[in-house]
Amino acid sequence: MTQFNLKNGTALAYRRLQTEDASQLQAFNRDLSKRSRDLFSPHSYSDETVAKIAARSQSDEDRAYIALDGEKIVAYFFLWWYQTSYPILGLGIADEYQGQGLGPQIMARLIEDGKQSGCDAIELTTALDNKRAFGIYEKVGFKCLGQVDNIDGDGRHIPEWHLFYPFKPNVTPTPKNS
Numbered sequence: 001m002t003q004f005n006l007k008n009g010t011a012l013a014y015r016r017l018q019t020e021d022a023s024q025l026q027a028f029n030r031d032l033s034k035r036s037r038d039l040f041s042p043h044s045y046s047d048e049t050v051a052k053i054a055a056r057s058q059s060d061e062d063r064a065y066i067a068l069d070g071e072k073i074v075a076y077f078f079l080w081w082y083q084t085s086y087p088i089l090g091l092g093i094a095d096e097y098q099g100q101g102l103g104p105q106i107m108a109r110l111i112e113d114g115k116q117s118g119c120d121a122i123e124l125t126t127a128l129d130n131k132r133a134f135g136i137y138e139k140v141g142f143k144c145l146g147q148v149d150n151i152d153g154d155g156r157h158i159p160e161w162h163l164f165y166p167f168k169p170n171v172t173p174t175p176k177n178s
């Protein structure tokens, strides 16, 4: 599986994030609507941070991907700390590409990666009012553990839902702060 198919018939290639994608990744973030950026701000997009994130992807510390329409990044998604027991999942889709069935395909890709890594479970957090994302997470098999106080890429403290997807029986990540 190296491409996703949108409901409108467009095929999007995807691949691992590399250091040379830095400026395109910054453009992806810059072009998000305020609402999307409020929902998906996993880290700062400073040159320094983006270089670190890309290097972590290249060394396989993280599984970070971009989906492309031509040269343009239209989705960014990842399992952080891929080689640990509890990788953290994140995904964001460019506004014009939302509502086309891409989110569930990205989730399937990341769940498959988690399974291959041998981890205990994948964790994620999502804004309390992000009903679309929450619905997808529950549909693909994530379970909600309750609320946590999350710190986003801008340093803001935000209450969010804490969800996890177990690969092994009797696995329950400890809520970080609830």
Ligand SMILES: CC(C)(COP(=O)(O)OP(=O)(O)OC[C@H]1O[C@@H](n2cnc3c(N)ncnc32)[C@H](O)[C@@H]1OP(=O)(O)O)[C@@H](O)C(=O)NCCC(=O)NCCS
Residues within 6 Å of the ligand: 035, 036, 039, 040, 091, 092, 093, 094, 097, 098, 099, 100, 101, 102, 103, 104, 125, 126, 127, 130, 131, 132, 133, 135, 136
């Ligand atoms: C949230 C996000 C990942 C969802 O991906 P998407 O490709 O836009 O998802 P879609 O709108 O195509 O919907 C996928 C499914 O969710 C369902 N859905 C849509 N809106 C919903 C809602 N408000 N409540 C419940 N389910 C909803 C759809 O019906 C669809 O189901 P189907 O495939 O069975 O028809 C994407 O919109 C996004 O990146 N948003 C901004 C950033 C963000 O919120 N990131 C997640 C941070 S945790």
